[in-house]
Amino acid sequence: MNLAVSLPRGLKLKNPIIAASGTFGFGPEYASLVDMSVLGGISVKGLSPDPWPGNPPPRVWETPMGLLNSIGLQNHGVEVFCQQDLPFLRNADTRIIANIIGHTVDEYRRVAARLSRESGIDALEVNISCPNIKEGGMSFGQDPDQAAQVMSAVRAETDLPVMVKISPNTTYPAMIAKAVEDAGADMISAINTVVGMAIDVRHRRPALGGITGGLSGPAIKPIALRIVYEVAQAVEIPVVGMGGISSTMDVVEFLMAGAAAVMVGTITFQYPRRMQEIVAELPEVISELGFDGLSDVVGSALPGRSHAAPVMVEDYE
Amino acid sequence: MNLAVSLPRGLKLKNPIIAASGTFGFGPEYASLVDMSVLGGISVKGLSPDPWPGNPPPRVWETPMGLLNSIGLQNHGVEVFCQQDLPFLRNADTRIIANIIGHTVDEYRRVAARLSRESGIDALEVNISCPNIKEGGMSFGQDPDQAAQVMSAVRAETDLPVMVKISPNTTYPAMIAKAVEDAGADMISAINTVVGMAIDVRHRRPALGGITGGLSGPAIKPIALRIVYEVAQAVEIPVVGMGGISSTMDVVEFLMAGAAAVMVGTITFQYPRRMQEIVAELPEVISELGFDGLSDVVGSALPGRSHAAPVMVEDYE
């Protein structure tokens, strides 16, 4: 079965499985464990114009079926990335998505501009979950106007396919998605982590150095599916779904909810080869569910689709 | 150890463990399994002025360490409650909290007024997660002004202690808490369920009859703790924390994050006696952690508290 996915501006993936930003480094870290050429793509760790130090440790904490992280978007900046990491990535036989971050609209613009001068980058993913330091720290992803401003600034600098990664930490994620679509986004990726925290009971304090952190992993899958389902109906552009995927069936859930492709994050820490396994299993699982191809699966649980028809008619279960 | 909790307007609980609304019915359902007199209180299923039918089934679906429900606030209305359920509850040796719901400010007002005429109710819990049908369906809990209007209307009708139960499905839950505090709330309870969904892959459709549902259970504990921690700092009134509690240590996490008492919901479905076990274990756990009493635990992980002091100094772990 052909698993290829065609996305806007000529972005073609071998298959819909992409490594999620921040969980796959810049590629070489996992290279001895994961065959990158099997993946549809990888989204690298968020890149800012200048290096960001990130938060004090501890930076991760386990929760029931979830992971809290307060990495704080530590990265060595777009310049070092272009010089040090891009040469390796150019040789990787997969699509490279650069995840970009900033504290002001101009910082986003600068990163986009810098990356657009380089070869080897196939798409940009704009992470709007960063606090807007000019506007008092509310994240760009919580306000449609600010999100649109970021997208417009990035659009002005690049012809690369651009996806905007939306935050679940806002009342109406679909409204943000619509705003960035109108501002020129080619795709939406959803969702980023959910704000959460844990208490280190023995030490009587918040468990993470950053106090609050981002919740990821299977615990957030229902939250992610709901947002993908809503966004897929609110916008015309493709949605890349993520949040808690740990199995091939999880991927199918996201595809049915309207995702054209998916990203896989936290589970990689426990099972680095899970993405490869999913790529291998996907054709069979899709066939067994009665679909002819990947594109038939996408959106099949959206309103107005084949809802009522169960895959197998089982009179007796 | 004395576990009693004193809350505003003379509301006194034997201990800080309260059964969460919607997970404990009206009391008699669990009476053969749970000794209600051991509990600090019970919050009954949401009550509307007229009966609400709720959503079509299926109404529950399991997710990783979580539960999605789309009960849709089915209830037989406040009048039937007063006639049919209150006589039983009046004889229960625990505090009775009536959870109230409405589709308009006036519906909330009517329920509060009706309940205030009855004896046997110790407090009201205003669930503002209902859609405001006059304002196009945005929930009261997503907008500070609307939330405050509901609280003011309820306040005008009752001298009972009132807690407002806030929703996590909004950008700034603490802002809602502050708004209802200003409108006369005596306490905040947090959090209600997180909007989520699941796909029934075999049937190619949303798993719940209500399409989306509310996520509860351990999966949401980090989300709940973060909101309790923020709200406890934003308001002066006590916070009743909940979301994913399944053990005594979970209760301690909520207390440390600033909750004066807690509610326990979803875990009751699996282990009806878990609340009793927690009440029994709590004194010993609190002592082992080095606290003299319950009130010392409350807020001990908030900024400016004894943070840095670990409970035990372990040079070698």
Next chain:
Amino acid sequence: MPAPDHVELWVHSPPLAKATPGQFAHVATQGMLRRPISFSRLDVDTGHAAILFQVVGVGTRWLASQQEGAVLDILGPLGRGFPAPDDRRPWCLVGGGVGIPPLLAAASQWTPAAQTTPATILGARTASLLLLEENFRQLGHEVWVTTDDGSRGEKGTVIGPLARWLAKNPLGQVYACGPTAMLSAVAATSGQRGDVWLALEQRMGCGVGACLACVVLGNGANGPSYRRVCADGPVFSREELIFP
């Protein structure tokens, strides 16, 4: 193993053994919710109760992996079981798939009406999934079997034999358990007659009537209203229910 992927599991528990056929056990496995499973056999003398289930997901897989001697956490018996038949009139059991086991518990306890042979109609998708046929024969029942693919008995559904039995037994009482589509057809086929009892399934939360998760559409005092399968059922009379 009663059929591939099916497991019957006995537990020693005098209170459970006193269940009424049609009541269920709410079994803690892993995950957030218990699993409702009907009793397939009840031995009040020895204090044993059995559940017979198909392995379909994580909970039943875990349960099937339990070793002899394991201690299970079960709430029950829960719900309203089948009312015993009026023993002056003939009765008939209609079971599909995993709806068959609770009917065996009933068949074992109920006495046939004088001068009648109790009838049992069993349906399955295919022969290998047919449960407990021999057990009903051993109890002296007249047994009709249907399979969707005709691999055993009559090709088709339980509705064929049921319609014939109803035609011959105008005062017959019907006790059915199986998938909703089958119960709906049983309800339709039995027309206006009384004494049709249907045991339903629905996804459950608490199992004790507190959460309102497990509802099905029924006839309330003031028109259609939701009824709780766990507490008002799982057994309902046909008149209590509304099928779409």
Next chain:
Amino acid sequence: MPAPDHVELWVHSPPLAKATPGQFAHVATQGMLRRPISFSRLDVDTGHAAILFQVVGVGTRWLASQQEGAVLDILGPLGRGFPAPDDRRPWCLVGGGVGIPPLLAAASQWTPAAQTTPATILGARTASLLLLEENFRQLGHEVWVTTDDGSRGEKGTVIGPLARWLAKNPLGQVYACGPTAMLSAVAATSGQRGDVWLALEQRMGCGVGACLACVVLGNGANGPSYRRVCADGPVFSREELIFP
């Protein structure tokens, strides 16, 4: 059991057996994250490696419950281990609690400098928690023991014996592993001298350098910067680190 609640577990895996002492195994248990545990012994000839750990939470409890013959899912060897000592100068191992096991792996591989006896200083909260003392003695080390409560050896911390050893061995090399407070004290006590190697712990995500979870404060090219314990360490030279 090396001490109460401590378990040493051998795995057959030729690639793991080739680890450098100080490297670690990243072990899948349950829950979302793997557990990092250092190698306590390495037998490259038979292809076996051992990890020795204290049961402190869900992951180590699960691991301790594994039966002989179980197949484990381990990533490794990961990280940068201890550099072998310059064999012309004396060296000393300093271990606290569960920091002791990786030092045994080192002690077993390294040769003493000519005319010196390797020194090992072991600390624990109390006697029953002291790990592997006999093993170091069997390797011919001179062993000093300290306990916080004086229940075995000198009352106090490893810093006492270390300061005395450093005073006698101005060119001595130091290899330490233990809780951060101990490593910080070792760093302070060893003053400006070079060849002080410290093995750190930090909560980890990926274990391979990709997620930036496991950082500690270190000296970067342009001032203080975070270093990854999993990929840049867990072993760092004293100069690379900044202790608060």
